[in-house]
Amino acid sequence: MDKAEFIVQPGQEGRLDAYLSGCQGEMSRSFIQKLIKNQMVFVNGKWEKGSYKVCAGDMIQMAIPEAQEPEIQAEPMDLDIIYEDSYILLVNKPKGMVVHPAAGHYSGTLVNGLMEHCKDSLSGINGIMRPGIVHRIDMDTTGVLIVCKNDLSHNSIAEQLKEHSITRKYYAIVHGVIKEDEGTVDAPIGRHPIDRKKMSVNYKNGKEAITHYKVLRRFEKFTFIECQLETGRTHQIRVHMASIHHPLLGDSIYGPSRCPYSYLQGQTLHAGVLGIIHPASGQYMEFTAPLPEYFQELLEKLK
Incomplete structure (x- = not known):
C-alpha cells in the first residue's frame, strides 16, 4: 500500500x-471517489466525503492500493x-488502436x-503490460x-531514442495558414498545471522538447505540414503546434472543441x-x- 500526502495551496x-483528481492525473475521478468512500482519504486527520470543500492549508493523506495487473x-x-x-x-x-x-x-x-x-519473442524490459514496446x-x-523482439534490440532502440538519433517524421494538417516555409518550436513540455490529464508548454517543470516543421501545402484555412522530432515527449507535436496557434485539425484536446469535419476521429497526425x-x-x-485513406x-x- 502506497501513501501520498498533499497540502492544498491558495487557489486550489x-x-x-476534484482536487485529488487534479493532483493524481493517472487516476480517474471515479477511482478517487471509491478510495474516499472506502475511508482511504483523510483531511487533517479526519475522514470527509468527496463533496467536502478543501481549503488552503488542509493536509490530505491518501492510501493507494497496489495496482493488480490483469x-x-x-x-x-x-x-x-x-x-x-x-x-x-x-x-x-x-487509427483508433491503443498501443498497449x-x-x-x-x-x-x-x-x-x-x-x-510473436508468441514469446518480445522484449520484457517494460513489463507484462508493454512487451516489445519501447515507444x-x-x-x-x-x-x-x-x-522490439528481445532485450538486446530494446536497449539499442531505447538508447537511440535517448540520444535523439532516430529519424521520426510526422505529417499533420493544422488550423490556419502558416506563413513561413519552415520553423522550429523549442519549448519544454510537462503536465498541465491545472488539468493533469493534459500536457502543456511548461518552462518551470517541463522537459526539453524540440519540433521542426516544414510547410508542404497551404490551403484556404489549413496547412499541411511535415514535423521532424528531435525529442519524443507525450503529445509533443499536438502541444507545440497548439502553442504557436496552429493546433492540429481534429484535435479536440488542444484545439477547437468543434471540428469542421465532424466525421474525423481525433487529430490528423501520421507517423510517416x-x-x-x-x-x-x-x-x-x-x-x-x-x-x-482518410488523410488523403x-x-x-481541402484543395
Whole structure:
C-alpha cells in the first residue's frame, strides 16, 4: 500500500474529489471517489466525503492500493507489418488502436495482437503490460511504430531514442495558414498545471522538447505540414503546434472543441517515416507508411 500526502495551496480550493483528481492525473475521478468512500482519504486527520470543500492549508493523506495487473491475452489480429526480422518488427498502426493495455483497454490493443503474432519473442524490459514496446503513438495517430523482439534490440532502440538519433517524421494538417516555409518550436513540455490529464508548454517543470516543421501545402484555412522530432515527449507535436496557434485539425484536446469535419476521429497526425540503426547489423534502415485513406481524402477536399 502506497501513501501520498498533499497540502492544498491558495487557489486550489474546491471539492475534495476534484482536487485529488487534479493532483493524481493517472487516476480517474471515479477511482478517487471509491478510495474516499472506502475511508482511504483523510483531511487533517479526519475522514470527509468527496463533496467536502478543501481549503488552503488542509493536509490530505491518501492510501493507494497496489495496482493488480490483469493477465493480458493474445488475440488474433490483422496487423499491417512493414518489416520483420528476429530482432525488430515495424508495424503501421491504424487509427483508433491503443498501443498497449491500460485501464479501460485490456483487449484489442496492438500488444494483444503482437502477443499472438510473436508468441514469446518480445522484449520484457517494460513489463507484462508493454512487451516489445519501447515507444508509443497516440490512439488516434497512425503510422510507423517499432516493436522490439528481445532485450538486446530494446536497449539499442531505447538508447537511440535517448540520444535523439532516430529519424521520426510526422505529417499533420493544422488550423490556419502558416506563413513561413519552415520553423522550429523549442519549448519544454510537462503536465498541465491545472488539468493533469493534459500536457502543456511548461518552462518551470517541463522537459526539453524540440519540433521542426516544414510547410508542404497551404490551403484556404489549413496547412499541411511535415514535423521532424528531435525529442519524443507525450503529445509533443499536438502541444507545440497548439502553442504557436496552429493546433492540429481534429484535435479536440488542444484545439477547437468543434471540428469542421465532424466525421474525423481525433487529430490528423501520421507517423510517416522512422529511421533507426539496426540493433544487430549496425546499418541505418528507414521505414515508411503511406498516408491513410482518410488523410488523403481530406487533402483532396481541402484543395
